Amino acid sequence: MTEYEAFKELLELDDQEQLTPKQRQIVQAAIEIFSEKGYASTSTSEIAKRAGVAEGTIFRHYKTKKELLMAIVSPVITKLAVPFIAQSFVKQVFRDGEHKDFEELLRAMIVNRFEFAKKNVPLLKIVLQEVAFHPELQDRYKHIFREEVLPHFERFVSHYKEQGLIKDYPSETVLRLVITTVIGFLVTRFIVMPDADWDDEAEIDRTIDYILNGLQTVQD
């Protein structure tokens, strides 16, 4: 699967809203080069060259270089929070009035995000770099986080707290610990040390165990 195919899948593009072939090549090349050397030090001429396209063609489809970046990066932001937003996911946990246990929820989330990361390494690299410098992106993240992720997560956490499955920490703290552990794992796995020989199944299991034990109420 090429970068563009992953990107297309991300966009959920059907055959009606397809990009031009040349546009496809532009997005493909831009993703590659942005993730290799960063947005700021990538020139539009280089993108055009790698895409096999005239430089003018880029600006026929995207008014500015930044608009091209945003076209690439925007859909990723939405999809990052999806497992928390998606009705199917929430229902899966609260189905039939019964709750799955914490471990099952955690495993579903980690496996889901693992596959997502695996398919979108270059896109995630770009997002990770560029969020730091574009306040619009930061605002979108904060909005999605506050409006979509936090409220759902609160529900989970307070429920599992009542069940005595997790410690009585503030929900923000629980969320921070879980998310940094998961993101830390994915970043180590796919960005910091992608070439180490990973036993993915075992590492996922250990990461889940670590989080579960870490949050567990201690028996005296």
Add this chain to the structure above:
Amino acid sequence: MTEYEAFKELLELDDQEQLTPKQRQIVQAAIEIFSEKGYASTSTSEIAKRAGVAEGTIFRHYKTKKELLMAIVSPVITKLAVPFIAQSFVKQVFRDGEHKDFEELLRAMIVNRFEFAKKNVPLLKIVLQEVAFHPELQDRYKHIFREEVLPHFERFVSHYKEQGLIKDYPSETVLRLVITTVIGFLVTRFIVMPDADWDDEAEIDRTIDYILNGLQTVQD
């Protein structure tokens, strides 16, 4: 404390190896702007302007813009791993042939790195951004990690494993879990959400607890 003063402290500059006043202003301005908008999209003319210095002065002290970056970033890399390398720290743990317990070691490390991060936010932002694009920096990290950090950590881990204090995971996994949790905390605290109202003491305590429980062998 200004950025430069933190940087000077980092360099352990004594009065003999001081930079010229203008050079000081250049480094100071560069740290500020690099961390605000990134190395690639910072121009030397802008650095000169903020430093209150002619553009030529920058190139009298640093052959290239990249050399200026490296002069700023290099010492940070070394200092990041210091708690693992420093003889005093190692001795502190293995003093008198007796080992401190895991919690004490962990707390010492976290508090130490917390204070370091607090003092060096802009520098850490620059490093975090630029490691991704400069293989020399990556190589230096990998070298320090493999030669200095890992061997010492192995000693700690195998000792605490024998004591039954931590799970029988591969040392790399234990290291990954501990480090990503700590880095995740610091990044959240100082970079992602620096303006939230943090109860630092409580969060440090909870983070330590989380790691300890997470790695603890489970009692059946």
Add this chain to the structure above:
DNA sequence: TATTAAAGTGAGTAATCACTCATTTCAGGC
């Protein structure tokens, strides 16, 4: 006070940048 080397200057340079636009190519309907 004269000498000297280092520090500092800023106008100048070639290269590269994102972006424009007049022109050409392409593809589908008649």
Add this chain to the structure above:
DNA sequence: GCCTGAAATGAGTGATTACTCACTTTAATA
């Protein structure tokens, strides 16, 4: 084969880039 609008082109534009260099200022010492 002709028409038409969209897609694609690439030479051209002014602005900005990192870096140079001939020159001036500074400060310490002889």
